[in-house]
Amino acid sequence: MKIGVPIEIKNNENRVGMTPSGVFELTKRNHEVYVQKNAGFGSGFFDQDYIDAGATILETIEEVYEVAEMIVKVKEPIEQEYSLIKKDQVVFTYFHFASSEALTKAMIDSESVCIAYETVEDADGSLPLLVPMSEVAGRMSIQQGAKYLEKPIKGRGILLGGVPGVKPANVLVLGGGIVGIQAAKMAAGLGANVTIMDINMKQLRYIADIMPANVNTEFSSEYNIRKHLPKTDLVIGGVLIKGAKAPKLITKDMLKDMRPGTVIVDVAVDQGGCFETTHATTHQDPTYIIDDVVHYCVANMPGAVPYTSTVALTNVTLPYVIKLANEGWEQACANSASLAKGLNVVKGDIVYKEIAEAFGLEFLAS
Incomplete structure (x- = not known):
């Protein structure tokens, strides 16, 4: 199979969909891997590393999409990429369709095969391709929250752990999954x-x-x-409903109950956010303030630590990439119930119920 690895062009996204190690595993199985020039640079991997592993370097993103039967990415395609995706092309990445009707309709129109990392699901209900990024984002939520509690950036001016004679900050974590556990562990x-x-x-x-x-x-x-809100200094939103929009656990009227300079970090922003006042921000412009409450809602938090994030992600995605390349998407999904759960949009049809429900679109049961 011909596999393409483009540069991630989302704002300040420095991760890459495949490392040189992954390229080596594919090329030794006689697959062809085409990597866009400098695709791995932000994560600390260089073109020569990919060439040494057997990849072909292409200059432009257009060339990568044109030659590839399967695209392996990190983040969802953005508007500039919609027209590059071809009929029957497999796109394997994080999609988070429920947060974007425009993306959903664009992928329907492309008639491609969209397999979403975040809905690949094991028999026990765990989400193996979401876990490593949830671990990173959960830990980062405290790192960023602690920073934005500082007064020069409009926070309450509180040191998270306090000092002798001064009480530590109060942290409220919404959601006891991977994100919540990692956030609580770091804050504690x-x-x-x-x-x-x-x-x-x-x-x-x-x-x-x-x-x-x-x-x-x-x-x-x-x-x-x-x-809890009147006495909380930092709120972490880490709620996940598989493939669907996150519930709004903090509404706009609740902000008035918080003290000025309280920080809220919405890790669920990729799925629409679990705060009513959430809108996606970037690493370049990460925060905004509503009713004196600092909102941090960066939609690709792990992109700020790209080496750690890329290696952690590709450790778990590579076996699925190899399976898709070896068997083709139809056979691979027939042989793997976990991978089949990753099918979201297939050749113009929505095949994941929660996405159809999010936008009132037609659902095709598999």
């Missing part, structure tokens, strides 16, 4: 007082067992969230 490690909320009591019991004493668990409800 810095000495903050942490409350993590979820509606899954089994998960809350697990979290209570593994976390240190400065992490408390609480059932998630609007009443409980409202109760």
Whole structure:
């Protein structure tokens, strides 16, 4: 198979869909890999590394899309790429369709085969291709939240862990999945007082067992969230509903209950965000303020640490890339129930129910 790896052209996205190690694994199986010039530069991988692994370097993104039977990316195609995607071409990447009707309709019109990292699902319900980026984003949410609590950037002027004689900050984490656990772990490690909320009591019991004493668990409800907001310094939104829009757990009217300079970090922004006032931002312009509350809603948080993120992501995507290349998408998805769950849009049809429901579009059951 001919596989293309283009440069990610989303704002400040420095990750790359494949490392030289991945190229080597594919070329030794007699597949052809075409990498756009400087595609790996932001992650610390150079063109010569790819050439040594057996790749062919192409100058332009147009050339990569034109030659490839399968495109391997990191982030969803943006508008400039829509017209480059060809009929029957496999595109394997994070799509997060539920947050963008324009992207969904563009991929329907392209008649391509869209396989989304975020909906590949194992038998136990886990999302193996989402886990590493959720781990990165969860940890980064505290790193960024701590920074934006500083007064020069309009935060409350609070040190997350406090110092002797001064209480640490209060952190509220919404969602007890991978993002929430990693965020709570980082915040607790810095000495903050942490409350993590979820509606899954089994998960809350697990979290209570593994976390240190400065992490408390609480059932998630609007009443409980409202109760915490007046005394919370940093809120992390890490709620995920597979393939669907995130629920709005903090509404605009709740902002008035927060103290000026409170920081909210919406890790769910790729799926539409779990705060009503969320809109996607970039690493170049990461925050905005509504009702004196600082919003950090960067849609590709792991892109700020591209080496770590690229290696972590490609460690888990490569086996699926190899399977798709060896068997073709139809046979690979027939042989792997996990990979079949990644099918979102196939040759003009939406085949993932939650995406169709998000926009009131027709769903084709597989």
